[in-house]
Amino acid sequence: MTADGEDGFVSAPANSAAAPPKKTAKWTPAGGFADLGARVASSAALVALALGALYIGGGVFALFWLAAAFAVNWEWQGLIDAERRAARVAMGGAALAAG
Numbered sequence: 001m002t003a004d005g006e007d008g009f010v011s012a013p014a015n016s017a018a019a020p021p022k023k024t025a026k027w028t029p030a031g032g033f034a035d036l037g038a039r040v041a042s043s044a045a046l047v048a049l050a051l052g053a054l055y056i057g058g059g060v061f062a063l064f065w066l067a068a069a070f071a072v073n074w075e076w077q078g079l080i081d082a083e084r085r086a087a088r089v090a091m092g093g094a095a096l097a098a099g
Helices: 036-056 058-080 085-098
Strands: none
């Protein structure tokens, strides 16, 4: 046995003042296919919009995919659930707009 324990990992002391995990009212699975209809309808609408933007082309096509990239950035920042979300969304949006 080593000084840091048998498994080689150092654990926090029992009296450490570690912050408790945040309690958030986030997504909870509905189970099964409860929201399948809404997801299929949403994806069909997005496919129609993407095909319409492709058909029109030019600036409309570029703006459609820029908006999609903004949406992905927004969702990703919500998924990682870190601090200063607004600042990270703004920086990601600025990077997308500059690109």
